[in-house]
Amino acid sequence: MFDRIAGRYDFLNRSLSFGRDVSWRKRVRRHLPEDKPIKIVDLATGTGDQILFLLDGKAEISHAVGYDLSEEMLEVGRGKIKEKKLEDQVSLETGDAMACPAADASADIVTISFGIRNVLDVPTALLDMKRVLVPGGKLCILECSVPENKVVRWGYLKYFRHVLPKLGGWVSGDAAAYKYLNKTVETFPCGEAFCSLMRDAGFEQVKAEPMTFGVATLYTGSRPMEEPV
């Protein structure tokens, strides 16, 4: 499905979120240490947007690798990396978030933006993210969520169920893709339910930061310095 919409994916993201996705992506930067060069793994990287926003921040990123299953999304991303002459610093490779090709304890930060909802086995993916992080390293998961406030939720669901699938289908030429978006967001665990999944996978200091009335949430957690025996 992502192969089919890859060419218009960035434009659709910006327009259907009214540009809000930019500030959500920038919020991830706040969780990056700025006192040492860091290595980043970005899962379900798509067209590489999350990595590019992180590179624009204050943290010194020595290397970033993005993994995705969609070759077309990766190709669009590689084009952007080449255009910005970032090939030495960033690579985009084929890889599954449930069994990431990155070595154990090889990343200071693992990110996954608007991707975890698409992964078939979330607990397995979370365990694999912990494996890839260095002890003390941080996981940042950005995902769509459903607002808790009843009035906001009512308006949001009207837009999400009736307007967004039509607009997205019309611009991308793929109505099924945007019906899928609306269904997966409404059924995916958010807020405390998702924090609980992260704790079950062994992450500590787990937090949820709702943004824009809760239509997106940034979840963070750390790999413990020492694993329980």
Ligand SMILES: C[S@@+](CC[C@H](N)C(=O)[O-])C[C@H]1O[C@@H](n2cnc3c(N)ncnc32)[C@H](O)[C@@H]1O
């Ligand atoms: C909504 S897009 C998000 C792309 C990007 N992270 C962003 O912020 O724009 C979801 C991406 O998840 C990828 N994906 C789905 N399941 C995956 C998996 N198991 N492993 C890696 N990527 C996956 C899709 O190919 C797609 O590119």
